[in-house]
Amino acid sequence: MSMPVSPLAPKGGFPNLPVVDGARFAAVEAGVRYSGRTDVTLVELCPGTVIAGTFTRSKTRSAPVLDCRAKLGGASESGAAILVNSGNSNAFTGIKGVEAVRAITSETAKALSIPEARVFTASTGVIGEPLAHDRITAVIETLADTLQPNAIADAAQAIMTTDTYPKGASQQVEIDGKTVTITGIAKGSGMIAPDMATMLVYVFTDALIGFDALQSMVTQGCDSTFNCITVDSDTSTSDTLLVAATGRSGVDVTGVSSFEHALTQVMDDLAKQVVRDGEGASKFVTVNVTGAVSHADAHRVAMSIANSPLVKTAVAGEDPNWGRVVMAVGKSGAEADRDRLSIRFGDVLVAENGQVAEGYVEAEAAAHMTQDEVTISVDLGLGSDAATVFTCDLTAQYISINADYRS
């Protein structure tokens, strides 16, 4: 299946990502499920690399997710590796799934002469079919022999499933006169409603930092980035975000806010690229909620709007159908008072105090809806807490992708 690139894809194609000292990449075609494309990637990380991460909170987590989770925070003296395959998620595969993870981590550890406890794997694709792990172990030597510092674009390509373009982002920060680099890649397009993490995201930095400090930055960054996006309200069994700090810059970033800010920027950039590649998406939608009694309530209302099929289809139809926004606020379960609500599409005030705004001209709101990027803002008028969520519209193409594709 070959889909045209999303109309919302960043212009200019995959960015030119600066090399992160201490990280090397390789990708090959192993025929896990797809043919004629790469589907397995290996990342080698130098001794001393600290790895933090977050994972899906699904109760039906995949075997690789459980394995990775257990390994976070371990000793970092030796080198480490990340091995990812696309085409099969190795989720809901019982003991066979555990054996597949063991076979892959063991072969990878051997090829790179590192402990198994330092090999992090992920699998993405069909759920429930046994993973043909022998196809993966068969290519590990080749991967190990072809590792290169500047091949991150190949890795971004190899981890795609229904993605229509590879996703990458980077930031560089000057700290104490030295440059610290952060680069990251992600995949994701459908089954996107992350809960603690999204799909597959790998971020690399040459910063020097301990596990606890890095994990805290990652958890916080995730809350305002990957946990604020949704394509279709469905949460994956495989969501994995790993952030690897090689330390090679020699710059200690513990507690350095410019670094934390840059890291969050990379995560934000990748999260939005996932939304821009939402299955069938034709519009990028920002949902702002203000005036809530708590952040949790603001987030709940924003997610209720962002996940409403009736709001999403109205956006697809370029219809400033604010009645459906009212409906989504009402069903969210958050505290709300109909007669204090106000709603804007873009800058156009559509409704306030529980009714259509004085002097509202529908043509003005309709004009905003014709754009590629649509903003829906709701003020609940009750408190001072706010939240923003990013999503896309729901089109007939989402249906045709998912009525045919086996994910």
Next chain:
Amino acid sequence: MSMPVSPLAPKGGFPNLPVVDGARFAAVEAGVRYSGRTDVTLVELCPGTVIAGTFTRSKTRSAPVLDCRAKLGGASESGAAILVNSGNSNAFTGIKGVEAVRAITSETAKALSIPEARVFTASTGVIGEPLAHDRITAVIETLADTLQPNAIADAAQAIMTTDTYPKGASQQVEIDGKTVTITGIAKGSGMIAPDMATMLVYVFTDALIGFDALQSMVTQGCDSTFNCITVDSDTSTSDTLLVAATGRSGVDVTGVSSFEHALTQVMDDLAKQVVRDGEGASKFVTVNVTGAVSHADAHRVAMSIANSPLVKTAVAGEDPNWGRVVMAVGKSGAEADRDRLSIRFGDVLVAENGQVAEGYVEAEAAAHMTQDEVTISVDLGLGSDAATVFTCDLTAQYISINADYRS
């Protein structure tokens, strides 16, 4: 907009509903929004009629819902009326909405010589636009003059919006040698994920019963019928279910289980007819969840499966994609253990103990998926609680209906 009748509509068209003594119906074309069809209906109920009901729990409830709610349980000596318009929901219309309800109830009370406190109104259609209530008050005299005991089919027709067929159901029970009749009508097709009630549902019976006893039967019946259906996870601002008992049979049904059973049957029948008319639906889907630690957990898992766009599109594509069922179990938030799950499509055991079942033949599950009625059964393997939810698939037609129609 004229949609073809849903392929899942009950065969044989609108049923021949027996007359309920004490209830009379009329419908007219008032031009509220639609033209060339009836859009206002009036039901007159005899003195002594007891009216129970449930309503949406949305925080953005419509003015008529708030008005009806306040009137439940009032004195029943005098006659009563139900007046419903389609085309405009009078929701999120501020003080204008309250004034519209007042104008309509006052004119209706005058025309039928009953107290305003006994006039129940409902409005369904576009949210947020002021209701042209003068078009409704202008036809109330005509409605009052044309009331007939056997015109319930006209009422069922007049309350439709995106419905492709009118919905009716009935039951008759023999109690103490006398016949008690229950008939009901409903409308609903999109924005269906009722919470305490659904869209608009009106049930009439000639049974004799007090408010508290009737309300308790209605609340309980609702839990296993209207609260167990979903079309698109979106909850209406107008959901209203009223059950009116005229008492004319002279049969006291307080605590009579055969009556309660028959009443629940009528509600169940109407609830399923709403699902069968789900916007764009091509398949009727039953989701059974067993082995849960609580009923609430079982219901949560069933709703998570029934509302998952990826499960719904797989059903549309006739794909026995059980991996998506696993995903929906995992994201539900309910207690679940991946390695105890089993899943069936129809009678075909697809997965058990956290992996694909021994001897599973996909062609067998695929054959089940080609049918009009699909059953997905999940056993969580943890406890003894169960729940069943009814839904439909998600097709490209849902998108085209909702990207164009202003609801």
